[in-house]
Amino acid sequence: xxxxxxxxxxxxxxxxxxxxxxxxxxxxxxxxxxxxxxxxxxxxxxxxxxxxxxxxxxxxxxxxxxxxxxxxxxxxxxxxxxxxxxxxxxxxxxxxxxxxxxxxxxxxxxxxxxxxxxxxxxxxxxxxxxxxxxxxxxxxxxxxxxxxxxxxxxxxxxxxxxxxxxxxxxxxxxxxxxxxxxxxxxxxxxxxx
Numbered sequence: 131x132x133x134x135x136x137x138x139x140x141x142x143x144x145x146x147x148x149x150x151x152x153x154x155x156x157x158x159x160x161x162x163x164x165x166x167x168x169x170x171x172x173x174x175x176x177x178x179x180x181x182x183x184x185x186x187x188x189x190x191x192x193x194x195x196x197x198x199x200x201x202x203x204x205x206x207x208x209x210x211x212x213x214x215x216x217x218x219x220x221x222x223x224x225x226x227x228x229x230x231x232x233x234x235x236x237x238x239x240x241x242x243x244x245x246x247x248x249x250x251x252x253x254x255x256x257x258x259x260x261x262x263x264x265x266x267x268x269x270x271x272x273x274x275x276x277x278x279x280x281x282x283x284x285x286x287x288x289x290x291x292x293x294x295x296x297x298x299x300x301x302x303x304x305x306x307x308x309x310x311x312x313x314x315x316x317x318x319x320x321x322x323x
Contacts, residue, residue, distance in 0.1 A: 144182040146172045151193030156236030161248045163190055190250040197240045198258045204230050205265055216269060217318060224313045232306060235298055242294045262287050270321045278323065286320035289313075 150172040154163045165186055169176055183189040204226050212222035231238025245251045267276075267283035290313055296302035297309050304312070 140181060143172075143174055143178045147174065147179060147182060147189070148193055148196045151189060152197060152234075152240055153236050155190060155193050155244050155248065156239035158235070158239070161190075161244060163193075163248070163250075187250040190244075190248055191254060194240060194244060194248075194251055195258070197237050198261070200237070201227065201230060201241055202261060202265065205262075209265075209269070216321060217314075219269070220317050220321075221310075221314050224310050224317065228306065228310050228313065231294060231298070232309075238294065238298050242291055242298060259287065266317070266320075273323055282320045282323075286317045289316035289320065 147168065150168055151163065154167055154171065155161050163186065165176060165179065168189065169179055179189070183192060205223050208223045208226035209219050212219040231241060263280060263283045266286050267279040270279045270282050273279040273282060293302065293309065293313055293316065297304070302309075
């Protein structure tokens with residue numbers, strides 16, 4: 131029983147550190163992830179930080195992976211829950227994904243901007259892109275060839291990344307509805323040979 135309580139507390143501390151990391155890594159003015167900032171914001175000592183993470187870089191990677199996994203879960207849930215054709219399902223997925231990253235912009239910045247601004251992510255942050263490409267490519271059955279599906283999916287992901295990045299950094303100042311429409315159009319255009 132005691133070991134179970136200790137494990138629960140350790141998991142709770144790790145979860146608190148990850149949530150803190152989303153806010154710091156996704157800060158509007160750029161990542162502000164230092165060991166001192168993380169521990170202070172989470173209300174934990176360095177001892178508890180090192181209980182879950184080997185160093186700052188491992189922590190940053192874990193925060194990014196946490197958000198990327200949440201995004202994949204949101205996408206899959208929206209796609210499987212939606213009824214109808216590719217257009218209807220695409221709209222449902224874009225709505226759900228937009229809700230995730232616009233309603234919690236720090237998470238959006240972690241996912242879309244941090245791989246380009248945080249040295250600890252470098253290529254590893256972009257290493258999750260193939261997972262998103264596969265999610266899209268698997269739905270582009272209008273293309274006969276697997277290479278064509280993947281190429282179209284890469285184009286769609288690139289367009290979405292640019293739209294969301296511009297929206298999150300304030301260079302694209304359109305309504306949320308227009309953002310969703312532009313994203314849906316980008317995906318559907320890429321999905322048509």
